Amino acid sequence: MKNPTLIALRVFFLLLCGAGSWVLAVAVPDWFSHQGLAVLVGLGAGGLVILVDVLLKGFSLRGLTALTFGLAIGIVVAWLIGSSPLFEYGDPQVMFLSRLVLFVVCTYLATVIALRGKDEFNLVIPYVRFVPHEVETPLTVVDTSALIDGRVAKLCESRFFGTALILPTFVVDALRKMAESDDPVRQARGRRGLEVLNQLRQIQGLDLRIIESELTGNQRPEEKLLFLAQSMQARLLTTDYALAQQAEFQGIVWLNLNLLAKALHPDPVLGESFELELVKAGREAGQAIGYLSDGSMVVVENSRGKIGRRLMVEVTSILPSAGGRMVFARPIEPLT
Incomplete structure (x- = not known):
């Protein structure tokens, strides 16, 4: 999208060149009879300068x-x-x-x-530092996976995320390309990421900075992100486990929204009641199985006939397992 302010500035500069040439022609007696030619020369010179300006668009x-x-x-x-x-x-x-x-x-x-x-x-x-050195504001570089995930917007709205978010232009460009893809899945993911970006822009008090990166085009996006985070001494926010491991190998502090969600999820305790959807039958007679949001299995007794429904259940015991933990519960009352 063209910048109307920049267009107006270029038009003003062009008119100024023409007017300056006309004033010069009037002031110099030898040029007085060539005022029209002087204006054309001035406009041509101004147009040449604007052409150089356009050609140097990517030169920062x-x-x-x-x-x-x-x-x-x-x-x-x-x-x-x-x-x-x-x-x-x-x-x-x-x-x-x-x-x-x-x-x-x-x-x-x-x-x-x-x-x-x-x-x-x-x-x-x-690299240009975005804040003075005496003001220690943490910087966090955000990748496409974190934007597509969407939880970063809610996290910023909660004001628990006290940092400046850095969005490289190549991340935004990647989301736009995904949104324009012919693949419905990629298109939906790209549009989701752009929607989250707009949500971040509307959050009051959020320090969101979209920066231009001049890293070479033959580098992979992952390499660009890691290099940028390392150069700016910033953290990396991602949901990509492989990218997080690369960041750790290079000594970059990384934040994974999945690990954060898992850490914040409250552990069930004996006697606690909660809603649960039963999805399949258990091993023992009468048992039905549901899952917590963190993936923990919940075995509910005397509920096999209620598979596919949501129940209020009460925790009766908790056992550790290879996958984390297994929760046993009993039904209290049906919800649906």
């Missing part, structure tokens, strides 16, 4: 920093070599041309190397 502050650094290094190297004894003797014109070629080659190579490696040397071209 980090790229400019890398370009400046490369030019500086190239100039210094060319000056050092050009000042060596190798260029003290010989024809002055040949030496001048040799120094000129050396200057062009050194500055070009240094600039190209700096632009290619701008994401690899953080000490020279560091």
